[in-house]
Amino acid sequence: MNVATIGTGGIVENFLEACKQNDISCLAMYSRVKDHAKALAEKYQVESIYTDLDAMLAREDIDFIYIASPNSLHYSQAKKALRYGKHVICEKPFTSTLAEFDDLLSYATNHHLFLFEAIVTLYMPNYALIKENLAKLGPLRLVQCNFSQYSSRYDALLEGKITNVFNPAFSGGALADIGIYNLHYVIGLFGKPKAMRYYPNMHACGIDTSGVAILEYDGFIATCSCAKDSTSKNISQLQGEKGYLLMESQTSRCSSLKLVVKGEEQELTQPSNPISLYHEVKEFKKIFEAQDHERCQKQLAHSRLVMECYEKLRKDAGIFFEVDQQ
Template sequence: MKIGTIGTGFIVEWFLTAVEHNENCECLAVFSRKEETGRALADKFNVKKVYTDFEEMLKDEEIDFIYIASPNSLHYSYALKALEAGKNVIGEKPFTSNVRECQELIRLAKEKHLFLFEAITTIHLPNFKRLKEKIGELGPLKMVQCNFSQYSRKYDQFLAGESPNVFTTKFSGGALMDINVYNTNFIMGLFGKPKKINYFANLAHNGIDTSGVLIFTYDGFYAEAVGCKDTKSHNMAQIQGEKGYMLIEGETSRCRQVEIHLNDREEVEIINDQEDITALYYEMKDFLKIVEAKDYDACYKLLDYSLSVCEVMEAARKDAGIVFDADK
């Protein structure tokens, strides 16, 4: 992979750290609208090229992958241009603002025989994959709970009357898209698409959700996902079955450690197969494996999954009455 990046926020730094720790991939260029911010990022990670014109970066024949970490509402337009230019794409979560945009990108990627990935950490984590293998030990499931709450410094700006991107419908922000998306992927990565979805959101004056609770209805059990950017909490996930429960400490974006508590065992089984590297390392590792094998079927299977998540997220927004500018 010869990568060009879009964006200069902390998530791009995590991504570039993941690139440094994976073989057979490197970042050749960064794009930023401001030369100084692009240069600062490039210098920190020893990247040679800085572009302030996206069209010029797309003309760079050395680059074969574009990584997109712009504000949510811009994911689609950047990905569309990159695919049209013949570049493979890695798009940060949330993949797109809505289902229509997601479907169009998938159609174009398949038409041009290009790789297109959603950068969502949860489903690629070794600890997540292990708990998925062992979940049957819990017997019939009854309840799943997730809480990912992180008080945002941008919320203080929002309360002061400013309009940070993450708290506007213009940029497809909100707690669901920014933070509860991880809980959604945790739940759907284990159990697939729910029979029903409901979203009970705390809506601000501008119609954006600053926090909320998603309820997933499955056959025989419910899953609850709490995501907040206006409060903080102890972050965790818990899966409860008739024969025991699993406790996942920390954010569902990282799944730092899994505890398995079974009714007929006194000893608690601890699972931690992850190195102390940024969580993005593991998604990059999976993407590289797929690209090196030229396994387009595996890529498109992941895209089918991303589309199903997008459909659930859009249904949740509709249930709560949240409308993005991108929907109009």
């Protein structure tokens, strides 16, 4: 399994380290500015850096393209990679709109190509344990998630500088950047909510800097808080009539898990690799080597449901991207 990358941010280094630990070779990197990729290429012994995306995609020895560019570029770059016959791993959020996602899904399915969303939550060992222990809580009543992380780019926003992560033209915002993990976490456990609403704190540029999504299910309510303009202890808690499951970590990392039933506490935490992308990359490699398209389609069905809910939440809250006008 040979890969190439698009982007040079910190998440790309995480991906390259995950590839190294899973015996996957990265043969090439694409960056608009060659110097931006040099340090990573040297550290991980990547042989080629391209500033021409088509030239990189034309290589026959590359199986997968990993996309970690600004959100608004995910669709066009993924579509181009698929057209070159490449399998794709795309960072979250998969695309800016559901229509873009459906187009990628249709093309990948019709051309028998693998298409994965890089959403680490779903592959963490402790997330699997949550599913295994849910029934012990009895009828569920409340679910709480808080993923808040003050962004250094928020300082720039306060100074009047709009960076990609807070720019509607680049499909940014708190819900897109970190709130999406909460959606994957809750929807992965309970499926599509019967009703949903997002209540954002909006900046004058038209993007959310923080907010709370409320997802309604039969018998219980899930509240999903996310923030890039403030910080908090990151937790998730699932409360049932018999007890609760507490995870004191980001919903991306799922790094701890405690079960409390009728006052009796049980530590469930299983160790996870400190490289957050390790577990998902391991699973993607397994699926690719087994040519398990059925498993891939199951994951895509989940990603589509999250994308459907994500788009409804942001549009109902008055958050519109540049791509929405096209």
